[in-house]
Every structure is written in structure tokens, then in C-alpha cells.
Amino acid sequence: MISTFISSFKISDIFYLITTLLILYVSRYYYNYFTRPNPLPGPFPLPIFGNIHQKFGYGFVDWLMLLHKKLILTEGFKEYGIGGTGIVNNVDPKSWKYNRQFFIQAMMIPSFNNQSINWTNELWLEMESYWNGENHELDLLKWMHRFTNEMIFRISTGVKSNGVYAYYHTLIPKNNKLSEEEKERNKESEDLIQSLEMLLRGFVYFFVLNSFMRHYISFIHGKIKSLLKNRDYYFDKLYDIIKKRRIEIDNTPSPT
Numbered sequence: 001m002i003s004t005f006i007s008s009f010k011i012s013d014i015f016y017l018i019t020t021l022l023i024l025y026v027s028r029y030y031y032n033y034f035t036r037p038n039p040l041p042g043p044f045p046l047p048i049f050g051n052i053h054q055k056f057g058y059g060f061v062d063w064l065m066l067l068h069k070k071l072i073l074t075e076g077f078k079e080y081g082i083g084g085t086g087i088v089n090n091v092d093p094k095s096w097k098y099n100r101q102f103f104i105q106a107m108m109i110p111s112f113n114n115q116s117i118n119w120t121n122e123l124w125l126e127m128e129s130y131w132n133g134e135n136h137e138l139d140l141l142k143w144m145h146r147f148t149n150e151m152i153f154r155i156s157t158g159v160k161s162n163g164v165y166a167y168y169h170t171l172i173p174k175n176n177k178l179s180e181e182e183k184e185r186n187k188e189s190e191d192l193i194q195s196l197e198m199l200l201r202g203f204v205y206f207f208v209l210n211s212f213m214r215h216y217i218s219f220i221h222g223k224i225k226s227l228l229k230n231r232d233y234y235f236d237k238l239y240d241i242i243k244k245r246r247i248e249i250d251n252t253p254s255p256t
Contacts, residue, residue, distance in 0.1 A: 045210070076206030076214070081231055116155055123150060123164060130168040142167065149193055157245055166190045195234040202227035 029047045087103060090096040106112070127147060131138060146163040153161045166189035169178065178186070205214070205227060214224045 047210075047212075075211060076209065077203075079211075079214075080202065080206040080227075081235065082203075116151075119154055120151060123147060127164050130164070136171050145197065146193055149196055157241060159241055159245055161192065162186070162189045163193045167193070192234070192237055195230055195237070198227070198230045199234050202231070 026047050033045065087096060087099050090099060124147070127143060143164070146167045150161050150163040153159065153163070162185070166186040169183075169186050170190060205220075205224060209220065213220055215221055
């Protein structure tokens with residue numbers, strides 16, 4: 001019966017079948033769009049292409065400004081693991097208020113602000129000492145990436161990631177003075193920085209491309225898989241550092 005059905009298929013029937021499938025896909029796409037739980041204002045999307053067509057005729061910055069209202073939350077951000085968390089991408093009012101209160105209480109303590117300033121000065125002096133110590137080309141952008149990442153990491157976790165120190169040792173010839181343990185620690189620190197940079201670069205894929213393009217277009221799907229693998233690596237490393245930090249805090253004797 002199936003073979004008879006297939007043999008009776010004509011070229012015109014294939015065209016009608018594809019047209020029917022496209023109509024069903026577009027109908028389902030816009031049904032989900034108009035019935036989404038948080039109908040935030042933003043540019044009107046197209047099926048498969050999303051909002052990428054609106055980039056033409058705009059500069060990149062202007063295009064991002066055009067999409068700024070939609071940037072708050074997309075299903076792509078949920079898949080990437082950053083949707084509905086923290087403060088920036090959180091559209092749950094109760095969760096957002098709790099996170100905001102926690103953030104303000106943690107960041108507005110005067111002693112914490114003074115400590116952050118001291119850490120910033122210390123790290124800047126450390127970085128300057130590396131600039132003066134070796135004769136190599138200065139790539140300020142890479143240095144500042146590591147400076148910024150290390151400061152954010154230390155402020156948020158209280159742990160010094162040694163990103164600046166690790167980058168310095170990637171620029172100089174083999175240093176026999178470093179032990180194998182130090183070399184391994186430097187490698188982990190540099191890998192963590194590069195993983196974070198890749199995580200940030202991946203935002204645009206999950207923001208611009210819709211679910212169909214991310215999962216069913218082969219060359220894009222391969223990139224998405226590598227981004228998700230990198231995300232899992234970075235989050236696992238971050239969770240390990242936080243777990244160790246919590247154990248360290250729990251074992252710290254309270255002042256009497």
C-alpha cells in the first residue's frame with residue numbers, strides 16, 4: 001500500500017506537500033509567538049530567520065539598539081542557560097526582586113567597596129610589573145580582558161583566578177622556574193578565561209538564530225554543540241570553585 005502511494009506521487013504533489021508543511025510551520029510559529037508567556041515589545045520576527053533580516057541597512061550597534069527590547073529574554077537564552085536568571089535576563093518579578101536585593105546588599109557594603117578598590121590597585125600594579133619585566137609586544141585588549149575577568153571573578157567569588165599571571169607566562173619563553181603544579185594551574189586559569197570569552201561570543205548565536213536554524217542546519221548545529229559543550233565546561237568549573245569557596249568559608253572560625 002505504501003509503495004503504491006509513493007509511486008502515485010507526482011512532482012506537483014511534492015510541491016503541494018512542501019507548501020502545506022510550510023503553512024503549518026508558519027502557523028505554529030506565529031501561534032507560539034502571539035501566545036508567548038511574556039509578550040515583551042520588540043521587532044516582529046520572521047520564521048526560520050528570526051530578526052536577522054533587520055540588520056541589513058543598519059550598523060551593528062544600531063541593530064542591537066533596535067533589538068534592545070527583545071534582548072531581555074529569548075528561548076535561545078533559555079537553552080544557553082542564561083535566560084530567567086540573575087538580574088539582566090530575569091523576567092520573573094519575585095526572583096528579580098530577590099536577586100536585586102541580594103546584589104545591592106552585597107555590593108553596597110563600604111568595607112566591601114574598599115576591599116574591591118584595593119584589589120583593583122594590586123592587580124593593576126601586578127600587571128604593570130609584567131609589562132616592564134619583558135620585551136614583548138603589548139596587546140592591550142587581551143591584557144584588559146584578563147584584568148576585567150579576574151576582577152569580576154574575585155569580586156563575585158572572593159577567589160583570585162590569576163588570569164593576568166597565567167597570560168603573562170604564555171608570552172614568555174619556557175620558564176624552568178615554574179613547577180609542574182604551577183604550570184598546570186596557569187593552564188587551567190587561561191583555559192577558564194578563554195572559555196568565558198567563547199561563552200560571551202556565543203550569545204549572538206542564541207539571540208539571532210531561532211531554534212530551527214540552531215538544530216537543523218548542519219554547519220550551524222555543529223557550532224551550537226561546541227558552544228553548549230563550552231558552556232557546560234565553564235559552569236562546571238565555576239560550580240567547583242564556588243563549592244570549594246563555601247567549604248573554606250564554613251571552616252573559617254567565627255570571630256569571638
